[in-house]
Amino acid sequence: MKTFQEFGLEPAILRAVTEMGFEESTPIQEKTIPLAMEGRDLIGQAQTGTGKTAAFGIPLIHKINMKEERISALIMCPTRELAIQVAEEIEKLGRFKGIRSLPIYGGQDIVKQIRALKKKPQIIIGTPGRLLDHINRKTIKLDDVQTVILDEADEMLDMGFMDDIQSILKLVPEERHTMLFSATMPTNIQRLAQQFLRNPEHVSVIPKQVSAPLIDQAYIELHEKQKFEALSRLLDMEAPELAIIFGRTKRRVDELAEALQKRGYAAEGLHGDLSQNQRDNVMRKFRDGSIDVLVATDVAARGLDVSGVTHVINFDLPQDPESYVHRIGRTGRAGKEGTAWTFVTPREIDHLHFIEKVTRHKISKKPLPSLAEAIEGKQKMTAERILDVLQNDAQFEFKGLAIQMLEQYDSVNLLAAAMKLLTGDKKELNIELTPEDPIRARKKKFDVRSSGRRVGGGYGSGSGDRRQGGGYGSGSGSSNSRYPRKDGGRDYGSNREGGEGRSSSSRNREYGSNNPGNRDRSRAPRKSEDTLVNK
Numbered sequence: 001m002k003t004f005q006e007f008g009l010e011p012a013i014l015r016a017v018t019e020m021g022f023e024e025s026t027p028i029q030e031k032t033i034p035l036a037m038e039g040r041d042l043i044g045q046a047q048t049g050t051g052k053t054a055a056f057g058i059p060l061i062h063k064i065n066m067k068e069e070r071i072s073a074l075i076m077c078p079t080r081e082l083a084i085q086v087a088e089e090i091e092k093l094g095r096f097k098g099i100r101s102l103p104i105y106g107g108q109d110i111v112k113q114i115r116a117l118k119k120k121p122q123i124i125i126g127t128p129g130r131l132l133d134h135i136n137r138k139t140i141k142l143d144d145v146q147t148v149i150l151d152e153a154d155e156m157l158d159m160g161f162m163d164d165i166q167s168i169l170k171l172v173p174e175e176r177h178t179m180l181f182s183a184t185m186p187t188n189i190q191r192l193a194q195q196f197l198r199n200p201e202h203v204s205v206i207p208k209q210v211s212a213p214l215i216d217q218a219y220i221e222l223h224e225k226q227k228f229e230a231l232s233r234l235l236d237m238e239a240p241e242l243a244i245i246f247g248r249t250k251r252r253v254d255e256l257a258e259a260l261q262k263r264g265y266a267a268e269g270l271h272g273d274l275s276q277n278q279r280d281n282v283m284r285k286f287r288d289g290s291i292d293v294l295v296a297t298d299v300a301a302r303g304l305d306v307s308g309v310t311h312v313i314n315f316d317l318p319q320d321p322e323s324y325v326h327r328i329g330r331t332g333r334a335g336k337e338g339t340a341w342t343f344v345t346p347r348e349i350d351h352l353h354f355i356e357k358v359t360r361h362k363i364s365k366k367p368l369p370s371l372a373e374a375i376e377g378k379q380k381m382t383a384e385r386i387l388d389v390l391q392n393d394a395q396f397e398f399k400g401l402a403i404q405m406l407e408q409y410d411s412v413n414l415l416a417a418a419m420k421l422l423t424g425d426k427k428e429l430n431i432e433l434t435p436e437d438p439i440r441a442r443k444k445k446f447d448v449r450s451s452g453r454r455v456g457g458g459y460g461s462g463s464g465d466r467r468q469g470g471g472y473g474s475g476s477g478s479s480n481s482r483y484p485r486k487d488g489g490r491d492y493g494s495n496r497e498g499g500e501g502r503s504s505s506s507r508n509r510e511y512g513s514n515n516p517g518n519r520d521r522s523r524a525p526r527k528s529e530d531t532l533v534n535k
């Protein structure tokens with residue numbers, strides 16, 4: 001791999017990269033940085049956690065002219081949390097050059113954002129809806145924008161952001177540099193690329209499987225009613241440093257987070273019905289380790305980079321292979337290993353096989369963890385906690401009493417009693433979750449069709465890309481079309497764009513939070529010919 005010195009970057013950027021601990025470039029960075037520095041439009045695809053943010057961030061910052069007082073670059077992201085995170089990475093990379101960047105997302109006080117915009121940031125990182133709000137209020141002007149980046153471009157399409165993106169890009173000069181990035185590039189991205197990119201270079205560093213290689217993937221077949229018990233046992237057995245548990249709906253996430261808390265786990269939920277403050281708080285606690293289990297809808301599936309996430313558990317099977325790839329990609333990042341477990345009910349097995357086929361990776365079947373394994377796991381954890389205290393803390397204040405107790409009691413019994421106390425046992429609490437419907441695959445729709453030109457080694461030929469010619473097909477019209485979402489159960493937050501002066505297209509996508517199951521069908525309805533059915 002190339003070192004960053006070899007790209008001919010400005011010293012200020014090299015210094016930032018060194019401070020961030022990057023020693024050499026990752027494969028996607030090695031390929032895209034030189035092209036992007038030349039100003040080539042590109043579609044960049046590389047596995048989750050392989051540094052795509054810096055792959056666009058570094059050349060972007062290199063190109064920014066510090067004399068520029070107007071917005072010269074725009075980065076669009078599908079979720080607020082991702083916009084915040086990308087902004088932080090850009091801030092770190094641009095620190096020594098003195099780059100001014102600003103995240104702009106829904107749910108945050110717009111007046112505060114307007115004030116921050118007065119400081120003349122050169123780079124804006126935002127979610128499409130709130131960006132449009134500012135454009136309509138004329139608090140953001142794009143006529144000097146030279147570079148546009150769409151992070152998780154495919155997801156923004158799926159979320160129904162096409163109209164918003166089109167409206168935004170119409171205001172950016174045509175003479176611009178545009179780049180798309182994602183770990184997954186379904187064929188529908190071609191349309192977006194054709195419309196917005198000029199003669200793009202397809203840069204793909206996806207070897208043979210789409211999911212990141214350092215993730216150990218397993219599934220457990222079980223019944224809906226067994227899921228919670230299995231989850232507690234898994235958490236006890238595996239003792240994750242940090243874990244993300246994905247649930248299908250907001251209701252599921254709420255119930256699951258509460259149930260885990262009752263059982264004594266430091267868990268909190270994240271979904272789109274929470275206020276932005278609550279969302280920020282949960283993310284902060286997860287990042288600083290004050291909670292170690294994050295229960296989330298797919299709002300957390302894309303792009304989030306939290307170091308220390310050793311486990312991802314799909315409590316509910318994801319709707320589609322892309323979602324699976326991104327969800328499990330929250331672990332096994334930046335060269336670290338990770339473990340992903342997926343719960344599958346018997347009726348969902350076909351769907352799991354479909355995911356395996358599309359991602360070209362066999363997911364190994366594991367038995368339900370036994371109670372004995374869970375207990376053993378918990379006990380081991382207690383022993384580790386004790387040893388940790390032994391090594392890191394002075395225990396003087398307990399020593400006097402310890403000596404006294406040891407004079408009266410057997411040392412092994414004493415330690416065992418202390419361990420029992422530390423381990424705790426909340427297993428007796430009876431937890432009942434509202435069942436979720438199984439996801440089922442409609443087999444005939446998985447027919448293999450030749451995908452024409454594959455985008456950068458996507459899911460590969462023969463994988464039967466179900467979306468081709470499907471919901472994004474020609475029938476959906478052009479600029480004012482409603483790009484149908486491929487599923488109805490995903491959640492990005494009904495209030496994801498704040499609700500202040502939202503564009504009509506965004507508003508139409510909103511869906512109340514009080515629909516059955518508290519499911520967010522906020523964006524366009526599923527087309528009946530979609531391949532994945534949530535019955």
Ligand SMILES: Nc1ncnc2c1ncn2[C@@H]1O[C@H](COP(=O)(O)OP(=O)(O)OP(=O)(O)O)[C@@H](O)[C@H]1O
Nearest residue numbers: 022024025026048049050051052053183303305334
């Ligand atoms: N060259 C590098 N050396 C070491 N670490 C790096 C390097 N480049 C990026 N990283 C770190 O790797 C982690 C993952 O990077 P990033 O979030 O950009 O991945 P990604 O490819 O965008 O993943 P996703 O598809 O999930 O969005 C981050 O913590 C980032 O700081």
Ligand SMILES: [Mg+2]
Nearest residue numbers: 052053151303
């Ligand atoms: Mg990313």
